[in-house]
Amino acid sequence: MNFSSKLLEEAVNAFASLPGIGKKTALRLVLHLCKGELENSETFANAILNMRRGIKSCSKCHNLSDEEVCVICRDQRREQGVICVVESIRDVMAIEDTGQFRGVYHVLGGVISPLEGVGPGELNIDSLVQRIQTGEVREIIMAISPTIEGETTIFFISKKLRDLPVQISTIARGVSFGGELEYADELTLGRSITARVPYRNVD
Amino acid sequence: MPQDQFLLMLALQRLTLTNFKNYASQSLEFSPRLNCLAGNNGMGKTNLLDAIYYLCMTKSHFNLPDTAIIRHNEGFLRLEGHFLRQEKKEKIVAKIQARKLKELERNGVAYEKLSEHIGLLPVVFIGPDDNALITEGSEDRRRFLDNTLCQVDQQYMNELILYNKVLQQRNALLKSLADNPSADSSLLDIYDDQLIDPAIYIVEQRVTFLQRFSAIFQSMHHYITQRQEEVSLVYQSQLLENDLGTLLAQNRQRDLYLQRTSAGIHKDDLVFNLGEHALKKFGSQGQLKSFLLALKLAQYEMLRQHKGLHPILLLDDLFDKLDEQRVTHLLKLLSEGEFGQIFITDTHQTRTELIAKQLGVEYQQFVVKDGVIG
Ligand SMILES: [Zn+2]
Numbered sequence: 001m002n003f004s005s006k007l008l009e010e011a012v013n014a015f016a017s018l019p020g021i022g023k024k025t026a027l028r029l030v031l032h033l034c035k036g037e038l039e040n041s042e043t044f045a046n047a048i049l050n051m052r053r054g055i056k057s058c059s060k061c062h063n064l065s066d067e068e069v070c071v072i073c074r075d076q077r078r079e080q081g082v083i084c085v086v087e088s089i090r091d092v093m094a095i096e097d098t099g100q101f102r103g104v105y106h107v108l109g110g111v112i113s114p115l116e117g118v119g120p121g122e123l124n125i126d127s128l129v130q131r132i133q134t135g136e137v138r139e140i141i142m143a144i145s146p147t148i149e150g151e152t153t154i155f156f157i158s159k160k161l162r163d164l165p166v167q168i169s170t171i172a173r174g175v176s177f178g179g180e181l182e183y184a185d186e187l188t189l190g191r192s193i194t195a196r197v198p199y200r201n202v203d
Numbered sequence: 204m205p206q207d208q209f210l211l212m213l214a215l216q217r218l219t220l221t222n223f224k225n226y227a228s229q230s231l232e233f234s235p236r237l238n239c240l241a242g243n244n245g246m247g248k249t250n251l252l253d254a255i256y257y258l259c260m261t262k263s264h265f266n267l268p269d270t271a272i273i274r275h276n277e278g279f280l281r282l283e284g285h286f287l288r289q290e291k292k293e294k295i296v297a298k299i300q301a302r303k304l305k306e307l308e309r310n311g312v313a314y315e316k317l318s319e320h321i322g323l324l325p326v327v328f329i330g331p332d333d334n335a336l337i338t339e340g341s342e343d344r345r346r347f348l349d350n351t352l353c354q355v356d357q358q359y360m361n362e363l364i365l366y367n368k369v370l371q372q373r374n375a376l377l378k379s380l381a382d383n384p385s386a387d388s389s390l391l392d393i394y395d396d397q398l399i400d401p402a403i404y405i406v407e408q409r410v411t412f413l414q415r416f417s418a419i420f421q422s423m424h425h426y427i428t429q430r431q432e433e434v435s436l437v438y439q440s441q442l443l444e445n446d447l448g449t450l451l452a453q454n455r456q457r458d459l460y461l462q463r464t465s466a467g468i469h470k471d472d473l474v475f476n477l478g479e480h481a482l483k484k485f486g487s488q489g490q491l492k493s494f495l496l497a498l499k500l501a502q503y504e505m506l507r508q509h510k511g512l513h514p515i516l517l518l519d520d521l522f523d524k525l526d527e528q529r530v531t532h533l534l535k536l537l538s539e540g541e542f543g544q545i546f547i548t549d550t551h552q553t554r555t556e557l558i559a560k561q562l563g564v565e566y567q568q569f570v571v572k573d574g575v576i577g
Contacts, residue, residue, distance in 0.1 A: 112390065114375035120387050148368045148397075155393050 001027070008034075060131065062107040062124050063092050072096075072104055079103045081138045084193075085128065085157070087111055087150075091143060100193050103141070106131065111149040112156060120156060129160050139167040141196050158199055168199040213324065213512045214544040215255060217285040222274035223257075224250040225574035233544070234567035235287070239555035240548045242571035248548035251571065252328065252517040255546065258284040258295045259326035259515065260350075261307055261317045269299045286324060289512060293323070318364060322354045325506040329499045330519035336498065337483050337491055341472035348473060351502050352412055355509040359408050362401040369397045370464055377462045388459075395451045402468050406442045409471065412505075413438045419504050424497035426536065434482075434494060437474040441466050492525060496533070503542075513543025522549055522558075 001023055003009035008030060015026035033041050057063075058070035061083075065071070072078065072092075082103030086092055092105050108123045131137060142157070144150040158168055171193055214235035220226040225247045240248045253272075256264040263272055273280045279300040286293040296308040307314045314320055335343045353360040373394040380386055417436050424434050441450055450466035451458075458464055475482040475494060482494055506514045525533070536542075549555040552570065559566035570577045 114372050114379050114390075117379070119376070119379060120390060148365060149372070152369075152372065152390075152393055152397060155397065156390060159389070159393065 061105045062109065062127070063105055064089055077102075081136050083128075083131070083137055083140045084143050085140055086143050087145065095143065095193060098193065103139075106140075108144075108153070111144065111147070111153040113149045113152075123153075125157060125160065128157065132161060132164055132166050137166055139169065141193070142168065142170045142199065143193070144170075154199065169196040170199050171196050211512050211543065212287060212289060213515060214287050215258075215284055215515060216287055217283075218251075218254065218258075219281075219283040220251075220254050221279075221281040222277040223254050223280050223282060224272055224274060226250065226254075227274060227574065229574075229576055231569070231576060232567075233546075234565050235544055236564045237559055237562065237566040238544070238546045239559055239566060239568045240546065240571055240576075241550070241552040241555050241568065242548075243550060246571045247574045248571045249330070249519050250574075251576070252330075252519055252546055252548060254282055255284070255515065256326055256328055256517060257297060258282055258286075259324040261297070261320055264328045264330070264517075265332070269305055270301065273299060273301070288324065295320075295324070318360055319357075321360060322357060322510070325354050325510050325512065325514035326517065327499060327503045327506065327514050328517045328519065329496070329521060330517075333495045333499065334491070336495060337475065337486075341470070344473040345469075345471055347498070347502075348409060348412075348471075351416075351505060352408060354506055356408060359405065362404045366398060366401040366405060366468065369394055369401075370467065370469060373398070374463050377458055377464070380459060381462050391455070395448065398451070398467060399447050402442060402447045405468050406440055406471075409438060409440070409468075410443075413473075416501060416505055420497055420501035423500045423504065424493065427497055427500075427533070428493050432490075433478045434497070435476045437476060438471070439474055440468060440471040442468060442471075496525070500536070516542060516545045518545065518547045520548055520550075522547075522551075522554065 001009075001012070003012070011030045011033075012023065012026045015021055015029050016023050021029075033044070054066060056065050056068060058065040058073055059068055060073045061070060063070045063072060067074075073080075079102055083106050084095060084101060084103055085106045085108060086095070087108055087110055089107055092107060095101050095105075106124065106128050108125065108128070110118050110123055112118060112120055112123065128140075132140070140161070142154045144154055154170060161168065212235070215233055216235070217230070217232050219228075219230045221228050240251055242248050253264050257272075262269075279298070281299075282295075282297040284295045286295065292310075294308075294310050296306075298306045298308075305317075307317055307320055309320065309323070336347055349359075349363060353363065373391065376390055376394065380388055380391075413436060420436060421434060425431060447467060451464075454464075454466045477486050477490060477494070482491065486494065503514055503516060521533075547555060547558070552568075556568060559568070
């Protein structure tokens with residue numbers, strides 16, 4: 001791509017550095033901004049900057065948050081004694097969209113997969129154990145994708161929690177989510193959250 | 204044709220190849236009985252068999268990665284097979300594109316998992332590379348065993364996939380523990396536990412399978428050689444003596460040192476014996492060939508019994524490997540009606556034709572030249 005302007009080129013490269021955006025799309029977006037009001041570009045750029053500067057990871061559940069503790073964790077109407085354990089922030093959004101869950105979350109940040117360099121230490125597992133050791137948690141629901149890696153992760157966490165007085169359940173298997181929680185339609189997911197099953201005892 | 208003959212029926216009626224190996228674009232109609240592919244070496248006879256194999260097993264018979272079977276300088280390949288299976292039409296389409304997940308469709312619907320397709324269209328490939336079963340390490344023999352078992356038992360395949368994935372993760376963990384010894388090794392316990400259930404199932408199935416398979420193999424061998432030579436298959440597994448949990452615990456330190464898992468069903472083997480002796484050491488060339496042929500025909504028979512239909516039989520360069528006597532016996536077996544659809548490749552056009560006439564069965568002849576079939 002031949003650019004007449006260094007400024008144009010830099011902006012295109014910035015957009016193209018985002019996942020799923022190629023050079024052509026990046027050029028289209030940049031040209032669109034060029035044609036529009038300066039104010040639009042300022043709003044756009046500020047939204048990104050403000051988000052990036054202000055965004056925090058919730059100190060309790062690791063969900064994204066504007067404050068030290070996220071709105072879900074702060075909401076006293078929610079059951080603080082029921083924790084839904086998920087892989088990613090997108091899973092939190094998918095389950096929230098169902099409107100079927102009134103507890104709180106814990107975002108692991110992935111699943112255990114040494115092949116991809118992800119061991120238990122790379123995930124928010126210790127903080128989950130701490131939450132359960134110190135707080136009044138009576139149930140945790142594992143809403144983790146039904147893959148082998150998901151299975152390993154559930155197994156690993158359950159073993160860590162073995163001696164603690166907490167009920168562990170998993171969301172019903174065999175429901176039609178194609179491996180990933182975030183693609184589940186709201187109805188199926190809502191049903192599976194309410195129809196959870198106790199996790200088998202770990203000996 | 205009587206009703207039960209229809210139920211035993213499995214045949215590829217039409218095949219369309221696009222950019223598969225040396226084929227640019229080709230469409231073929233086949234006989235439900237015997238198909239002879241004649242042509243010189245390097246013209247693409249074997250590739251055609253591999254295309255048929257691919258549609259049955261979702262991969263190349265030669266363990267080639269999908270990128271290696273796309274025609275040179277092309278970005279995609281497509282295989283379309285129209286099968287008749289127990290009176291029902293089955294259209295199977297495989298699509299491979301560079302840097303995309305491959306797709307397999309059955310009657311217009313894409314499979315969610317490729318493994319769901321295995322077993323629908325049973326297939327047996329007999330070719331020169333069967334020698335590896337004797338000359339190479341245990342991996343080839345396990346693959347032969349698994350290939351047959353996966354075609355008859357979906358659960359076996361699922362347990363095997365599970366076992367292999369957990370094993371890969373365990374080995375990756377062993378490597379990362381070597382780099383970082385202070386890391387949490389309790390994850391190894393989890394993987395050990397996850398390996399146990401699939402391993403138990405797989406060993407049980409291998410044992411049961413080999414009991415039946417050995418008997419069929421021996422009778423096939425006697426039939427081919429016309430001799431009462433003592434041949435046997437011996438299944439070897441550490442798990443026949445010890446349970447996997449104990450083995451993994453015993454080998455824990457060793458595994459950490461070697462950075463791989465040293466005990467398990469991935470170490471199983473199948474030992475071939477001729478009388479009291481190992482076939483590999485004491486068998487003559489002729490004995491090796493008879494042994495291999497009997498193994499493959501037993502695989503065919505085992506699949507036929509389990510599936511209730513005749514597998515598709517792919518015979519590659521068979522007549523260059525076997526002496527006259529063995530060919531005659533095989534022909535006799537083929538003509539006795541115990542087989543369904545057969546594809547044979549041969550370098551001699553007239554010989555193939557003669558065989559077809561000898562068999563007295565309906566046949567179709569194709570001449571393969573440089574990726575074009577006439
Ligand atoms: Zn929170």
